Amino acid sequence: MEWGAGPQNSLQPTHQLMKCPTWLTPALFVVTALLVGIFASVWLVPTKSPQPYPGMGGDFTLSAISGPVALSDFEGKAVLVFFGYTHCPDVCPTDLARMGQVLNALTPAEKAGVRGLFISIDPERDTPQRIADYARFFHPSIIGLTGTPDDIDRIAKQYLVLYQKAEIGESQAGYLMDHSTKTYLIGRDGHLEKVLGHELEASQVLAAVRDVLMSDA
Template sequence: MKRSSIAILLAAAVSAGILSCLEPGPASESSQAPLELATPPTGGDFTLDSAAGPVRLSDLRGQAVLIYFGYTACPDICPTNLVSIAKALRSLHPAELDRTRVLFVSVDPERDDPEHLARYVAYFHPNVLGLTGTPEQLAQVAKRYGAAYQRVEDTGSAMGYLIDHSAFTAVVDPNGRLVQTLGHASPPETIRAAIRTALGTEP
């Protein structure tokens, strides 16, 4: 999808109120209901692909890392969560922000190549990095973090299919340990508090 197409999709989200004032409200009703955790998450290291090359979680030691599984064609669940995360990032102190990264892991490798992901996440915040991999790699990483997803055919749509997916955000501390999972549409204040707890900083 070209940059202009992404802009059109996000503009539609704005008109629907998803990005209004960067203040997401309660989760909207959607045919794409978020799934719950697939299994108890254990966390762990992994390597996936970004537009700038492979990214290994262990390379981000010393930083708090938020991990969210979704896809760029997601009509509402992913934008809602990414907007909340972006607002939380903008409310951090500069020193905290410098030690915080967000990994948006696409579970739609058929449509989301690294370059497309980079353009998409750039609309939310510079500290958000888009990652993807082979279906086998994504399944392994999702299992470690308890993420569930499944393709749902949608013949009545030009997209052809949607992906139902769990909508929580995993929080990894600077030592690489999974320390918390945040539910769908967690408010920015909750996300900010989770980041500060992982970093060990004061409000």
């Protein structure tokens, strides 16, 4: 027999609705309002993750021309970190120039709360003096850092940075370094907040920096 077939060709209710006592209506209204408020506070109010990239990033100490420098030295500031090397023919100058543009675009108050770090992945050739001069060429607020090969390797692993030496035969440069091309934006609390691609415009990086400054305020 098909649904709806029968003498009256209609479905009949199998139960009757019970009338709710009038005294329950206000109570149900109050309970419903409370539940709606609880769910709204949980699901509708945005919350900031304490660490957007768990297990990635973290403190480190390397050598600058002025002596040891740790990421934690910049607590309370936003930090742009880029891994590269001074003999880099293309990517590093481009990304450091972009970092310099971002720093120049900040207001004086914003600029006081932002630093740039350029970490060498070629400690064999990048002395503290060489990387300091190279970094300062792009902006005085960018600090050049280097260290032992073990130091660099450990920190690169913290930030999931890939790099390797690429021999180029008879060239005077001797070798190049293939490496990741991301810029890492560290929040004022020392946690990694954003990973910024090489393809982004300076205006997009600037917006990301300001977003971190505002969210950490």
